[in-house]
Amino acid sequence: MTEAGIYVHIPFCLTRCGYCDFNAYAGMDHLMPRYLRSVLAEASLAAPAWAEERVISIFLGGGTPTTMAPADLRSLLVHIQDRFSVDPAAEITTEANPDTVDQASLEALLTAGFGRLSMGAQSFDLSVLRELERVHTPDSVRRAFGAARDAGYLNVNLDLIYGANGESVESWERTLWETIALSPEHISAYALTVEPATPLGRRIAAGQTPEPDPDLQADMFVVACELLRSAGYAHYEVSNWAKPGYECRHNLGYWERRPYLGLGAGAHSYRDNARWWNVRPPEEYMSTVERGELPIGGSESLEPQDAYLEEVFLRLRTLEGIPASWIDDDRALPFLASGLLEEDFGNLVPTERGMLLLNELVLALAGS
Ligand code: SF4
Structure with a gap:
């Protein structure tokens, strides 16, 4: 399971x-x-x-x-x-x-x-x-x-x-x-x-x-x-x-992009690269459920490149980081040299200085 x-x-x-x-x-x-x-x-x-x-x-x-x-x-x-x-x-x-x-x-x-x-x-x-x-x-x-x-x-x-x-x-x-x-x-x-x-x-x-x-x-x-x-x-x-x-x-x-189900007004859910979210106003949420319907207000499927960027961004938020094999050496080396990234058991992990520049780091590493 x-x-x-x-x-x-x-x-x-x-x-x-x-x-x-x-x-x-x-x-x-x-x-x-x-x-x-x-x-x-x-x-x-x-x-x-x-x-x-x-x-x-x-x-x-x-x-x-x-x-x-x-x-x-x-x-x-x-x-x-x-x-x-x-x-x-x-x-x-x-x-x-x-x-x-x-x-x-x-x-x-x-x-x-x-x-x-x-x-x-x-x-x-x-x-x-x-x-x-x-x-x-x-x-x-x-x-x-x-x-x-x-x-x-x-x-x-x-x-x-x-x-x-x-x-x-x-x-x-x-x-x-x-x-x-x-x-x-x-x-x-x-x-x-x-x-x-x-x-x-x-x-x-x-x-x-x-x-x-x-x-x-x-x-x-x-x-x-x-x-x-x-x-x-x-x-x-x-x-x-x-x-x-x-x-x-x-x-x-x-x-880690584990699936999650959100219940309640405005709650978001995620599974298999698809995201959906409930209607936000409590009144609309309650009346939709009272009609026996799921109160879904919208959804989106992530394109492969967006899913990849999101995964890189989310994993680089954590100590786990991303496998070094995901990133070309010529993209990663400057950040390893400048101390924004470090390598830990084959993974690239942001330093605390790197965490302050996370958005820029992710785009430079994984952007198209
Ligand atoms: S109103 Fe204050 S206590 Fe309530 S969710 Fe917002 S930040 Fe939290």
Whole structure:
């Protein structure tokens, strides 16, 4: 059987963060029962076409899945386990916002089978959190993390964002030290990106907020690489670090181009060089499923050259890299000489400097 992942999109949030471009909504909690029924129905509709796949990871993302009651998330997981061939050792993750969990809810989630928790911390600098329009405080991250440990969680990720307006390298260093002090098993750190159709994008367009400075973000990336390495975290993907054995299997599946099924509004799926995605507005998603139809909003098949470029790009994001035999020597040698690539057991792997120039690197190596 082929290994696959399942992603479930839960679009509800406490409030809307100013930089967020995800399919997420605040003030729509009244839709939760109907949305849950729709996801269950979609899972039932989709399952027969995935009978040959062994599911090795399930990931609830959003949005903020933990705005829904643990009992609802449990029934969702049971429903999926009943309809798909879920490996007994599958990695099962839920994202969480610090203000939506406490020890009791986390105990219930752990008992239900959500063995991995991914928490949006973003920063331990209150002014950065305010700039990002996050509702939580550094204290609520510490509290929620402690509650996760008290509940028995042994596999926790903290998400961080760097490069918000006003954040200095020193502030970012303090955030990294605070994160390291908590000793999560996994850390994701992303440079803040600006999407035009967000409040932050509009403030920048109106000249009210400066754009993130790419040079400063590059400096912050280098600081993250140094501090997290010194704290024992392996840098296994451009934006992801883990203690040995705690790499996220689900996200590795995206980079390794493992098939995945997306359930929920706007969720994307991939299999055999074909991608398809669900309709994005929750109302349209729910009414389509209620008619007994799969809520597919669009699809595309990758041409061989595009599939190859995508594979090179995704694999070069990870420590695994690509087989050296895929690339002509005369293309690879200049990057090996300049220290953007290195060779590791017959694979070409980007150095941390190379990760900063990944797009250019991929086009130079594999572009036509
Ligand atoms: S909590 Fe996450 S998904 Fe929700 S609005 Fe904020 S960034 Fe977006």
